[in-house]
Amino acid sequence: MIENxxxxxxxxxxxxxxxxxxxxxxxxxxxxxxxxxxxxxPFYLIAAYPPDLFRLWKERHIxxxxxxxxxxxxxxxxxxxxxxLGAACNRSPEKMRxxxxxxxMPRMTKVLKDHYKLRPGVLEIFQLLHxxxxxxxxxxxxxxxxxxxxxxxxxxxxxxxxGIGPSPKIRLYGPESFGAQKPAARPFxxxxxxxxxxxxxxxxxxDREETDGYGAFxxxxxxxxxxxxxxxxxxxxxxxxxxxxxxxxxxxxxxxxAWDDLVKLLVEKWGK
Numbered sequence: 101m102i103e104n105x106x107x108x109x110x111x112x113x114x115x116x117x118x119x120x121x122x123x124x125x126x127x128x129x130x131x132x133x134x135x136x137x138x139x140x141x142p143f144y145l146i147a148a149y150p151p152d153l154f155r156l157w158k159e160r161h162i163x164x165x166x167x168x169x170x171x172x173x174x175x176x177x178x179x180x181x182x183x184x185l186g187a188a189c190n191r192s193p194e195k196m197r198x199x200x201x202x203x204x205m206p207r208m209t210k211v212l213k214d215h216y217k218l219r220p221g222v223l224e225i226f227q228l229l230h231x232x233x234x235x236x237x238x239x240x241x242x243x244x245x246x247x248x249x250x251x252x253x254x255x256x257x258x259x260x261x262x263g264i265g266p267s268p269k270i271r272l273y274g275p276e277s278f279g280a281q282k283p284a285a286r287p288f289x290x291x292x293x294x295x296x297x298x299x300x301x302x303x304x305x306x307d308r309e310e311t312d313g314y315g316a317f318x319x320x321x322x323x324x325x326x327x328x329x330x331x332x333x334x335x336x337x338x339x340x341x342x343x344x345x346x347x348x349x350x351x352x353x354x355x356x357x358a359w360d361d362l363v364k365l366l367v368e369k370w371g372k
Contacts, residue, residue: 152203256272325355
């Protein structure tokens, strides 16, 4: 946990202001837990089909073991992932792949549609991308390019379940895009390249320091930590020194704040 006695530098950087969007040409949003509050998602997934309780538990455990892994290609990533999941569930990798894509991910999409909604202001933020001369919220020309990056596939379908339709101005990325899992740095760097921005011109917005934050840290990007009240604080050093081994962890200086504060800053900066 973050100690109550923060240094002056830590206090300063945790107060988002003009520094947050300095030279920002690209924004990478995390999806799960960031654009919507995913509280109790495992409960709803289990309630949707209780016989899959064991598989859901094993999937979450295997996913944690794959954190930061980079297999270069999606096929190599999924081959290793489903081999590990199959061994854990005493099933073949082929059966686990079929279960994952044909049952689990469609079920997650339905759970999102039935039980969740976007955080207030998400649609307003994305509407800034569509210039409308008759709108009072027209886009200023230099609004950053936007990407959404999730560790789960089916991102387009899950976004649509929450009410965000496809847009050519919002780039979507998942494990099937890179064959890697957060906090591996390569996907973040690839996204920055696609957004036409240098790494230090990209702001990553996410709710997990150990995945979103550490990935941004390793890629040389800025990070805004969404404070949700359910934190697993993972501290990073502003001078980008390598993190120490647990339990000490690296020291963190980052931007942080509540969702409403972030929306207000975005609209103040680019909306009119």
